Amino acid sequence: MSSDQMTAVADLPTPDLTFDPDAPGACVAGVRPYRDGSYRLGTETVSGRFIVHNYGHGGAGLTLSWGCAAKVRNLVQERVAASHDTKVAVLGAGVMGLTAATMLRDLGLTVTIYSDLMPVETTSFKAGGQWAVSIVAFAGKERELKDILKISYTTFKNSIGKGFGVSEVPNYTAKPSENLELVLALVPGLLPPRVSLPRMPFEGHTKPGFKYQTLLVEPPIFLDRLEKDLEARGVRIVHRKFISKADVFARLTEKIIVNCTGMGAKKLWNDTKMIPIKGQLAMLPPQPALRYLYGQDGYMFPRSDHVVIGGTFERFVNNEIPDKAVCQGLVDHIASLFGRAVPRPLPDIHIHHPRNAQMVNPAMPHLV
Numbered sequence: 042m043s044s045d046q047m048t049a050v051a052d053l054p055t056p057d058l059t060f061d062p063d064a065p066g067a068c069v070a071g072v073r074p075y076r077d078g079s080y081r082l083g084t085e086t087v088s089g090r091f092i093v094h095n096y097g098h099g100g101a102g103l104t105l106s107w108g109c110a111a112k113v114r115n116l117v118q119e120r121v122a123a124s125h126d127t128k129v130a131v132l133g134a135g136v137m138g139l140t141a142a143t144m145l146r147d148l149g150l151t152v153t154i155y156s157d158l159m160p161v162e163t164t165s166f167k168a169g170g171q172w173a174v175s176i177v178a179f180a181g182k183e184r185e186l187k188d189i190l191k192i193s194y195t196t197f198k199n200s201i202g203k204g205f206g207v208s209e210v211p212n213y214t215a216k217p218s219e220n221l222e223l224v225l226a227l228v229p230g231l232l233p234p235r236v237s238l239p240r241m242p243f244e245g246h247t248k249p250g251f252k253y254q255t256l257l258v259e260p261p262i263f264l265d266r267l268e269k270d271l272e273a274r275g276v277r278i279v280h281r282k283f284i285s286k287a288d289v290f291a292r293l294t295e296k297i298i299v300n301c302t303g304m305g306a307k308k309l310w311n312d313t314k315m316i317p318i319k320g321q322l323a324m325l326p327p328q329p330a331l332r333y334l335y336g337q338d339g340y341m342f343p344r345s346d347h348v349v350i351g352g353t354f355e356r357f358v359n360n361e362i363p364d365k366a367v368c369q370g371l372v373d374h375i376a377s378l379f380g381r382a383v384p385r386p387l388p389d390i391h392i393h394h395p396r397n398a399q400m401v402n403p404a405m406p407h408l409v
């Protein structure tokens with residue numbers, strides 16, 4: 042189907058947007074590990090240790106995880122062929138650490154994960170879950186990003202129905218989704234083409250819109266599955282907090298170290314390019330009848346554990362303290378789009394959006 046074909050779709054069930062910001066777990070905040078210029082995926086050798094860095098994936102870590110893990114595996118495999126080392130330390134138990142550890146274990150290596158947080162406590166656990174290239178810089182790395190996207194998407198897609206929390210879903214948007222348009226432009230044919238709709242298929246909607254087909258990756262299910270599979274294959278998560286690079290070298294014996302510390306790399310590796318971008322989420326009870334993603338500024342991702350409503354960006358804010366008024370504002374914004382409330386913009390913090398700060402790839406100035 043061509044991308045400009047206009048297709049009418051029957052109306053779909055709409056969300057119940059009743060929200061109690063005081064309910065336990067109703068408001069969540071996380072910090073996207075954004076790296077100015079580009080994410081870091083590469084090697085260095087320090088004090089006889091071979092380091093593979095894999096961090097700085099901003100708002101797209103879940104999306105890029107398997108592809109980056111495959112790159113890490115290839116780099117380590119080359120090293121192992123030359124050095125015959127068999128032990129690898131992975132720093133970090135977020136999505137980057139767990140997927141890298143999985144692929145390194147596939148090589149038959151002895152892998153140990155070291156982390157000050159368990160997977161359930163990481164930023165990765167807080168991700169919304171859409172497979173889309175959101176808020177990540179990749180200047181000069183377009184070719185590498187293409188490979189990463191192909192591997193990631195294919196790996197996630199092949200895991201549908203196998204207990205990894207992955208499903209294929211449409212995403213309805215009033216305006217073209219820059220995060221998904223980027224994928225369509227970079228890797229034509231990877232995702233089904235965008236469909237133009239004469240009207241968004243929801244009660245209360247009168248204007249045209251777009252339908253994309255992408256994946257939903259539910260972090261609580263995905264991370265739990267990775268952790269259990271790793272444990273079953275003899276990969277332990279050792280609780281450890283490192284205070285500096287020197288501390289890493291002093292306390293680890295492994296000669297190959299894979300650094301997946303996300304925002305932690307700012308301090309640990311003195312990486313001044315790391316910029317925190319806080320995001321907040323309103324978590325509503327699950328509504329299984331909703332089988333689509335929805336977005337117009339802000340977004341709504343119905344998952345099996347919650348209907349997740351998000352879309353705020355606070356640049357340089359490095360704390361995970363949720364603000365109930367902000368979460369309520371997110372819900373009110375989505376409610377207004379469904380004609381349930383007086384139309385109102387997202388909470389004020391949306392204006393700190395990276396688009397305004399020109400933090401994104403110059404080739405895609407509106408990538409968010």
Ligand SMILES: Cc1cc2nc3c(=O)[nH]c(=O)nc-3n(C[C@H](O)[C@H](O)[C@H](O)COP(=O)(O)OP(=O)(O)OC[C@H]3O[C@@H](n4cnc5c(N)ncnc54)[C@H](O)[C@@H]3O)c2cc1C
Nearest residue numbers: 071102104133134135137158165169170171283303305320
């Ligand atoms: C609100 C929000 C919504 C998001 N939605 C999406 C989405 O829909 N799709 C998507 O693809 N991405 C999304 N993301 C982005 C995604 O969550 C991140 O890109 C991803 O989690 C980064 O993974 P990571 O493993 O690099 O970092 P983390 O998950 O932060 O893991 C870092 C690990 O390193 C460990 N560590 C750090 N420092 C140290 C230290 N000094 N010593 C020991 N251990 C250390 C931590 O304990 C942790 O285990 C979202 C993020 C936020 C905040």
